[in-house]
Amino acid sequence: MADIASRDHYLTLALFSRRIIKALMDFVRDGKRKRLDSALPAAIESLQAATGNRRPSGYGLRVMRRYDQVRTINELFPKKEDRTKMIKTLKSLEQKGDEAVQKERATEAIYFFYAIENRALRNYRHPSRPSLAASIR
Amino acid sequence: MASLRRLIRSVYLPRDEHERSHRAATTDFLNYICTLGLKTEVYLQRLALVPPNPDPKMAAVDREELTVLRKFWFDLHEFAQPSRNADTLHSPIVLISQLEEHLSRIPRLRECRLLISHTTELNYIQYPRQELRERGGEYAGIVPGAPRFPRNLALIAMPYSQDESLFSNLLICHEMGHFAFEELELEIDLSRRIGRALRKHVGHRSVDDLSWCHERLWYWAEELFCDRFAIGLVGPSFSFSYIELLDVIGMNDDEVNEFEDTHPSHSCRFYEHFEQLKRCGWWPLLDRLGGSYASLIRKLRNISPLNYKFHSKEKSALAPLVMKAFRDIQPYVGHLVTRTFQGHEARFHGGQHFECVEAIQKYLGWGVVPATLVNNGRAFYPDPVLLINAAYLFYLEGIPVLINRIKQKREERANYISQREKWGKSVEQWTLKALEDLRLPNDREFWAW
Numbered sequence: 258m259a260d261i262a263s264r265d266h267y268l269t270l271a272l273f274s275r276r277i278i279k280a281l282m283d284f285v286r287d288g289k290r291k292r293l294d295s296a297l298p299a300a301i302e303s304l305q306a307a308t309g310n311r312r313p314s315g316y317g318l319r320v321m322r323r324y325d326q327v328r329t330i331n332e333l334f335p336k337k338e339d340r341t342k343m344i345k346t347l348k349s350l351e352q353k354g355d356e357a358v359q360k361e362r363a364t365e366a367i368y369f370f371y372a373i374e375n376r377a378l379r380n381y382r383h384p385s386r387p388s389l390a391a392s393i394r
Numbered sequence: 395m396a397s398l399r400r401l402i403r404s405v406y407l408p409r410d411e412h413e414r415s416h417r418a419a420t421t422d423f424l425n426y427i428c429t430l431g432l433k434t435e436v437y438l439q440r441l442a443l444v445p446p447n448p449d450p451k452m453a454a455v456d457r458e459e460l461t462v463l464r465k466f467w468f469d470l471h472e473f474a475q476p477s478r479n480a481d482t483l484h485s486p487i488v489l490i491s492q493l494e495e496h497l498s499r500i501p502r503l504r505e506c507r508l509l510i511s512h513t514t515e516l517n518y519i520q521y522p523r524q525e526l527r528e529r530g531g532e533y534a535g536i537v538p539g540a541p542r543f544p545r546n547l548a549l550i551a552m553p554y555s556q557d558e559s560l561f562s563n564l565l566i567c568h569e570m571g572h573f574a575f576e577e578l579e580l581e582i583d584l585s586r587r588i589g590r591a592l593r594k595h596v597g598h599r600s601v602d603d604l605s606w607c608h609e610r611l612w613y614w615a616e617e618l619f620c621d622r623f624a625i626g627l628v629g630p631s632f633s634f635s636y637i638e639l640l641d642v643i644g645m646n647d648d649e650v651n652e653f654e655d656t657h658p659s660h661s662c663r664f665y666e667h668f669e670q671l672k673r674c675g676w677w678p679l680l681d682r683l684g685g686s687y688a689s690l691i692r693k694l695r696n697i698s699p700l701n702y703k704f705h706s707k708e709k710s711a712l713a714p715l716v717m718k719a720f721r722d723i724q725p726y727v728g729h730l731v732t733r734t735f736q737g738h739e740a741r742f743h744g745g746q747h748f749e750c751v752e753a754i755q756k757y758l759g760w761g762v763v764p765a766t767l768v769n770n771g772r773a774f775y776p777d778p779v780l781l782i783n784a785a786y787l788f789y790l791e792g793i794p795v796l797i798n799r800i801k802q803k804r805e806e807r808a809n810y811i812s813q814r815e816k817w818g819k820s821v822e823q824w825t826l827k828a829l830e831d832l833r834l835p836n837d838r839e840f841w842a843w
Contacts (some may be wrong), residue, residue, distance in 0.1 A: 268469055271465065273532050279536055307601065378462065
């Protein structure tokens with residue numbers, strides 16, 4: 258009988274990370290903020306959900322609701338300070354400031370989410386049977 | 395990129411040499427995949443024009459995008475052809491239409507549609523639409539113009555071998571429960587209660603531990619919700635189907651009491667079956683005609699929750715605590731089901747319902763399709779849920795009556811199992827035919843309302 262597997266949780270996490278990376282890339286390469294402005298709140302809330310002891314709400318509830326997703330981030334960045342520091346970096350990107358400094362911060366964030374994406378893809382396996390599937394048993 | 399494009403085309407382009415006929419839900423879904431494919435092809439063409447990043451680290455970041463897109467299409471690969479295969483000739487269309495109609499009676503689930511696909515597993519599966527929708531949303535954030543996942547669509551996979559069955563396909567109702575759970579966002583309400591139960595029984599722990607505990611409680615509660623939801627849709631026939639497919643009747647005490655990471659024990663689930671059946675008035679019927687299956691439900695219901703067991707290899711120290719927390723959550727599941735149906739559950743009212751069940755079983759006992767029931771010279775038609783339950787009870791307990799009425803050759807009489815199988819299948823086919831007839835316009839009166 259099929260069981261609920263974690264494969265698709267990793268795919269969701271990888272796609273989420275890539276969307277954030279694309280938005281950050283837009284900013285770093287072309288100075289465009291449109292995608293960044295919509296991506297940052299989701300990124301911040303999700304990281305908060307994976308950091309705090311409080312259950313997430315809003316976007317965090319959607320992306321960080323699964324144990325596999327929370328664990329992936331905690332394994333990569335076991336120190337709470339690292340996650341908290343990235344939350345601060347992302348929050349600072351929400352503000353307008355010196356463009357060179359902002360781009361440097363955005364690049365730092367790209368590598369952070371790239372690490373998450375990379376780990377999520379590595380954890381993603383492609384079994385022959387349906388995975389994130391709620392079966393009767 | 396060319397390799398990725400080839401993969402994408404292999405998923406979204408139809409592979410059939412012959413035309414297939416699909417229900418509207420399937421057509422919408424296949425169109426969604428096709429549009430995703432076309433938009434991705436355009437995107438890849440644009441991406442190919444961008445010069446490679448001179449910084450090797452950034453170039454690696456860029457390159458990984460193709461891997462993400464590829465995995466997304468790996469995922470879609472599982473849905474595309476199995477959905478095409480479950481065409482109108484290879485899925486229980488009558489039952490699906492009937493269940494869609496039942497679903498549409500529930501407030502806030504009107505216009506929801508069932509997309510049926512095949513699976514090679516002998517199991518019924520609901521693909522969480524929310525996850526698919528979210529992945530579709532993220533994908534649209536990467537590939538410009540990619541469409542959003544179609545609205546109001548429940549993705550359910552059924553075993554390819556069961557396309558002609560009625561009774562085993564009632565397990566689809568459990569999967570519909572998962573869809574309702576997602577669609578009505580019951581998780582949000584449940585999460586608050588889970589949070590309170592965890593604070594009380596598990597206390598202050600790491601995010602990792604709390605997330606694990608939360609997920610166990612959520613899975614278990616959702617499974618119980620889905621079972622009760624299924625009974626709310628089709629009555630005790632869901633419990634019979636569950637017992638039959640999972641062979642619960644042959645399980646020992648250890649097996650029935652064991653919780654798994656994602657599913658509560660059978661004993662816990664049948665506790666909830668019993669309560670939902672009681673709530674909707676089905677026990678007088680089961681006491682009279684339910685036989686060994688009804689006795690099994692009663693027996694499992696009477697197992698003390700103290701006998702439930704959960705062993706976790708991953709977090710063994712937390713397992714007993716999470717079980718304690720679950721005791722606080724379990725009573726809330728019935729409340730969620732009641733709130734979902736808002737009085738639209740399938741109910742047994744005794745009296746005329748008993749007469750209707752007897753009439754259906756009498757017809758089946760004579761090999762007659764019970765679509766029109768004649769009583770005192772007037773034509774009636776049965777309620778579809780009553781029809782399914784009366785037929786299932788006949789299938790479980792009444793086949794010998796039918797067999798004894800049929801003139802058989804000696805060798806046929808000797809092969810009782812084959813006769814039982816043959817006539818059991820006939821009962822299913824007659825019931826499906828009756829369900830089909832009920833969907834035709836008619837001027838008969840409804841029995842028992």
